[in-house]
Amino acid sequence: MEERIQTLLNEVNAYAAGDKAALEAFRLRYVSKKGAVSELFEELKQVPVDQKKTLGKVLNQLKQTAEARLQELTEQLESAPVSSAEIDLSLPPIPNQLGNLHPLSLTRYRIIEIFERLGFNVADGPEIEDDFHNFSALNFPENHPAREMQDTFFIEKKSAGSQQDILLRTHTSNVQIRMMENQKPPIRAIMPGRVYRNEAISARAHCFFHQVEGLYVDKNVGFADLKQTLYHFAKEMYGKDSKIRFRPSYFPFTEPSAEIDISCLICKGVGCNVCKHTGWVEIAGSGMVHPNVLRNCNIDPEEYTGFAFGMGIERVTMLRYQINDLRLFSENDVRFLRQFQPVV
Numbered sequence: 001m002e003e004r005i006q007t008l009l010n011e012v013n014a015y016a017a018g019d020k021a022a023l024e025a026f027r028l029r030y031v032s033k034k035g036a037v038s039e040l041f042e043e044l045k046q047v048p049v050d051q052k053k054t055l056g057k058v059l060n061q062l063k064q065t066a067e068a069r070l071q072e073l074t075e076q077l078e079s080a081p082v083s084s085a086e087i088d089l090s091l092p093p094i095p096n097q098l099g100n101l102h103p104l105s106l107t108r109y110r111i112i113e114i115f116e117r118l119g120f121n122v123a124d125g126p127e128i129e130d131d132f133h134n135f136s137a138l139n140f141p142e143n144h145p146a147r148e149m150q151d152t153f154f155i156e157k158k159s160a161g162s163q164q165d166i167l168l169r170t171h172t173s174n175v176q177i178r179m180m181e182n183q184k185p186p187i188r189a190i191m192p193g194r195v196y197r198n199e200a201i202s203a204r205a206h207c208f209f210h211q212v213e214g215l216y217v218d219k220n221v222g223f224a225d226l227k228q229t230l231y232h233f234a235k236e237m238y239g240k241d242s243k244i245r246f247r248p249s250y251f252p253f254t255e256p257s258a259e260i261d262i263s264c265l266i267c268k269g270v271g272c273n274v275c276k277h278t279g280w281v282e283i284a285g286s287g288m289v290h291p292n293v294l295r296n297c298n299i300d301p302e303e304y305t306g307f308a309f310g311m312g313i314e315r316v317t318m319l320r321y322q323i324n325d326l327r328l329f330s331e332n333d334v335r336f337l338r339q340f341q342p343v344v
């Protein structure tokens with residue numbers, strides 16, 4: 001038996017493991033419970049008592065040597081440089097964890113894409129605005145209740161008259177005025193941006209949100225152009241089955257005015273809290289640019305007409321992704337944000 005122990009010891013010391021398979025073979029033969037060394041331990045039980053002590057000692061040495069050698073061989077194999085022949089270049093790479101765009105950005109890009117294809121430019125204007133561009137030029141009469149339709153965050157109240165008051169814009173319609181002041185018709189642009197209103201925060205309202213203003217001023221622009229443009233938008237954004245309706249409404253800066261509803265895609269008309277169980281979701285205000293507004297910007301209403309609309313990006317997004325609470329957009333919860341994968 002001593003001889004066999006010696007042979008095994010020699011084998012263990014001389015063993016070279018070129019690859020993982022050879023390493024595993026080593027483990028099975030010399031270290032595992034069913035290996036040659038364990039077998040010898042079984043045999044040891046039958047050995048006469050007087051030899052047991054010496055044999056047991058050498059056998060234990062063999063066991064320890066084998067275990068140490070396994071450790072050594074494993075380390076050798078792990079630190080060995082990988083030859084290029086072993087790298088499979090055809091394997092797909094491990095994908096990087098990409099961040100993704102905010103759902104409101106995804107929707108804004110989609111809206112821009114749709115209107116750009118209809119020939120609209122993209123413009124923007126200031127979020128901190130004076131009363132003139134946010135209200136007066138848009139035909140909001142002084143001290144008229146229409147001014148209170150939109151609860152405003154004022155930054156600076158000037159005593160000289162409200163037109164110079166500084167405020168956070170309550171809508172993107174201020175950019176209409178800035179464009180018409182600076183450009184001669186034809187004007188065809190959309191103007192995305194953030195707007196602010198002093199409102200209690202709930203599932204349906206927030207103190208800040210986003211709009212896309214649209215403006216088209218040229219000779220012979222009519223209500224039919226407005227209708228067709230928004231009809232096209234609805235089909236592009238929500239698919240052929242979506243429906244659109246115009247409801248008569250009032251804005252000081254448009255005449256006639258209409259509110260635009262899209263059929264509720266969330267509940268398909270059955271009733272949900274996004275459409276308040278009506279089957280319709282209001283996504284925009286619109287109308288023909290009021291002659292006074294054109295005049296305020298030195299555009300002759302006898303020569304030019306135009307349409308305008310202001311669309312809520314949150315509303316469009318809620319309908320698009322079936323989101324039923326506006327607050328989710330501004331809570332920065334990654335469990336929510338991660339669900340909107342980048343469009344590659």
Ligand code: PHE
Nearest residue numbers: 171173285286287308309310
């Ligand atoms: N500015 C209006 C709002 O915020 C929307 C609108 C824009 C209506 C343009 C008509 C024309 O409610």
